[in-house]
Amino acid sequence: MEDQLIAISEWVQALWAEALLDAGNLILPSRLYQFAILAGCILAAWGLKRIFSPRFRDWMRARDAWPKWQLRALLHLDRRLGLLFFVILTWTATGIMAELTPFPSRRFILTLAATIATAWLLVSVAVRLVRNRFLRQVVTWGLWIYVTLYYLGVADDAGTFLDSVAIEMGKFRLSLLAIVKAVIVMALLFTAVRLFSVAVSGRIRDNEDISPTMRVLLVKIMQITLYGAAFLIGLRVVGLDLTGLAFLSGAIGVGLGFGLQKVVSNLVSGVIILLDKSIKPGDVISIGETFGWINALGGRYVSITTRDGKEYLIPNEDLITGQVVNWTHSNEYVRLDINFGTAYADDPHQVREIAIAAATSAKRVLSVRPPVCHIVGFGDSSVDYVLRFWITDPSAGLTNVRGDVYLALWDAFKDHGISIPFPQREVLMLEGSTLDVAADSGFGGEPTDAG
Template identity: 65%
Template sequence: MNPEDADIPPLEQLQEIAFGLLARAEVFASGLMRPWNAYQIGIALCVFLLAWGLAVVLRPRLHDWMRAREGWPKWRLRVLLILHRRLRMVLFVVLIWIAVWIMREVTWPSRSYLLSVIANLATAWLFIAFSTRLIGNPLLRSVVRYGAWTWVTLHILHLTGEAQNLLENMAVNIGDTRLTMWLAVQAVITVAVLIIVARFLAVTSSARIRSNEDISPSMQVLAVKFLQVALYGAALFIGLKLVGVDLTGLAVLSGAIGVGLGFGLQKVVSNLVSGIIILLDKSIKPGDVISLGETFGWINSLGARYVSITTRDGKEYLIPNEDLITGQVVNWSHSNDFVRLDIYFGTAYGDDPHKVRKIAIAAAADTPRVLRDKPPVCHIVGFGDSSVDYILRFWIRDPTGGLTNIRGNVYLALWDAFQENGISIPFPQREVKVLEGSRLETAKALD
C-alpha cells in the first residue's frame, strides 16, 4: 500500500479498487467485440472441440494399452493414469500452442495475443493440476490447486497489483497488530508448501526407519511419531515467521493451554504420556497378540492416544493407552511366540489310564500347528464321579492364528483316536433304587 493512501478510509480504498477492476473488465469485454479478438475466441473454441473429440477417440485405446503394460514400475503407471485422466487438457494445450505458432507465422503478433493468453492459462493450469497430485491430503490438495490457479490467472492477466491492494485493505486491527487478508493468504500458501515438504521428508524418513531391522518395532513407531511432530511443528513455526507473524503471543496461548490441560484434557494428556511409556518400555509392539479383559486380538498399530487391536471376528477395538498401562494385560508374544494351551477331558474307569495318556499325546502331536519340539504331555488330575479326569498340555507358536480353533482341532483328534481304540468318554448317570414298602413298590404290585 502506498504511503499517500494511508489517510484514505479503508471503505473508500475498497470502492476505488473495485471501480478500477470494473473499468478494466469493461475494457476487456469491449475488446472482445473486435473482429480479430472474436476470431481468436472462435479459434480457441474450435481447438477445444478438436481436443475433446481426440480425447474421446484416444482415451479407450490408451486405457487398453495401459492394461497391457505388465511389469512396469508403479510410478510409470501412476503417471500414465494421471495423463489418461487429463488427456483432453493435454491435447488442448498442445493444439492451442500449435495454433498460436501458426497465427504468429501468418499474421501480426497482435492478432494472436488473446490466443497466447489462453495458451498460457491452459499450460499453467495443467502444470498445477499435475504438480498438486503429489499432495496426499485431498483437502490440502484442493486448497493449493485452486489457490494456485487463482494466483496464476491474476498474474497472467496482470491483475496481481489490484488483487494485492484489495486484500491488504481487508484488515482487522487487534491492538497494535494489523492482520490483513493478504497476510493470511501468504501464511496459508507458505505453511502449505512447507507442510508438503515436511510430509515428503516424513514419508521418506519413515520408510527408511521401518526398513531398518536393527530398530525394534516399538522404537520405530516412536521415532516416526517424533519425526512427524518435529517436522510439522517446524513447518508451521517457520511458515508463520517467514510471513512476519509475531509469535510472542504464543506465550499467553501456551498458558491458556496449560490451564485447559489441568481441567478438561487430563485424559488426553494421560493417554499421550501412556503412549510414550508404552513405546519406550517395549511392553507391547505391532503384531503382538494380547488379551485385555474380554478382548483378545493382535495389535495393528500404536497411536498417540489409543492402540488398535483386531480380533478374530474382524472387529477393531481402539483401546486407550491409559488402560494398557493401568490394567492387567496378557501379552501372548511378549518375549517369544510360544503359547501353551490346556484342555481337559475324562474317560471311563474301565479304560487303562496309561493307554489313554499315550493315545492323547499321539493325537495332539499329529494335529497341525502343535509343536513337536515341545511335545504334548498328559496327566491325571483327579477321579471324578463318572470319569477319570485328565489335562492335556501342548504348545503352539502362532497365537495370531487363533486359540479356539486349535483347541477344537485337538478335541476332534482325541475323539477320533478314542473311537478307534475303544476308549469311551462317559457322561453323568444316575441309578434309582426302589425301597421295599414304598408307595411306588406298592403301586407296581397292584398293577
C-alpha cells in the same frame, strides 16, 4: 478504516480505467478472429472429451489389477481431459498462426490463453500431492487465480489490493494477502513434510535393528517435530509475530488442565507404552473380554483385531492402568490345557501315552516342547486328565487348535478302544418289592378300554 476504503476505491477506479483501455484494444479485427479461434478450440475440446472420456473410463475399468495410485492418477487425468485437449488445440493453433504471419500481435491472444491453460493444467497435477481435500481445493483455486493474474500482468495490483484489506490492532496487522500467503505456504510445507515423512518412515519401519515399539515412537516424534516446524516456519514466512504464541500456549495449558485430561492422559500413556516396550505391533493380548493381536499403536488408542474380524480401539490409559495379558511379551510360546476323562477300566498309563501321541499329531502343536498328560483326579464316573501342549502362533486362534487336539483324541481313543464315560443311572430292585405298571391312559387321565 476510512483510509483503507478510499485506497480501495481508487484502486478499483484505476483498474476499471485500465480494463476499458484493454477492452478497446481487444475489439480490433486482428484480435477478434483470435477470440473466434479460441471459441472453436473450446467447442472442439468439449466435443473430444465427450467422445474419448467414456472410452477412456472403459479402458480404466479393465485395469483393475493396477495399483490404486495409478488408477487415481488416471481418474484425475480423465477429469482434466477437456483442459488437456484445449491446451493441445490452442498451442496447435498458435503454431499455425506463427507459420502464417510473422507478427506476434496476430497470435498474442492465442499465446496468452494457451500459456494460462497450460499453467492451470500443471497446477491441477501438482496439487495432487496435497492429501487434504479442502486444503487441496483452496490451493488449487489460489494458484489458478495467481497464475491468471500473473500472465495478465495485474498480479502486483491484486497484491496491493489484498494487502490493503487488513485488520490492525496496535502493532498487530493481519491482511488478506498475509492469510492467502499463509494458506499456500503452509500447504506446500505440509506437503513436503508428508512426502519426506512417508519416505523416512518407510525406512524406519523396515529397519530390523530397531525394536517395533521404538520404530513407532521414532516415527511419531519425527512427524510431530516436522509438522510443528512447518507450521511455525509458515507463520514466519508470512511475517506474523510469534511472540503472541506465549499467551496462547498458556491458555492451551489451562484448557488441557480442565477439559483435555483424558486426551493428555492417553497421549502420555501411549508414550509410556512405546518406551517400556510392554506391548508392540503383532503382540497377542487379552484385556477384559477382548482377545486379539495388536494391529497398530496410535497416539490416543491401540488398535486390536480379533479373530472374528472386529477391530477394537482401546484407549492407551486402559492398557496402563488395567490388567493386560500379553501372550507374546517375552517369547512366543503359549501353553494350552484341555481336560478329558476315561473309564476306570482303561489303563491310565496307556491313556497318557495315547493322549500325548494324539496331541503331537496336531499341526500347530510344538514337538520341541512335547505335550504332557497328567491325572488330576478320580471323578464319580471317570478318571480325570489334563493334557498340556505348546504353540507359537496364538494369533492364528486358540479354539481351532483345541478342536484339532480333541478330534485327534477322539480318533486315537476309538482306535485303541478307550471309552469316554458319561453319566448313567441304574435301578436296582430290592428283594420283596413289587413293580406296578400303570395302565395306558387317555388325555383325560382315566384308563381307556382295551377294546
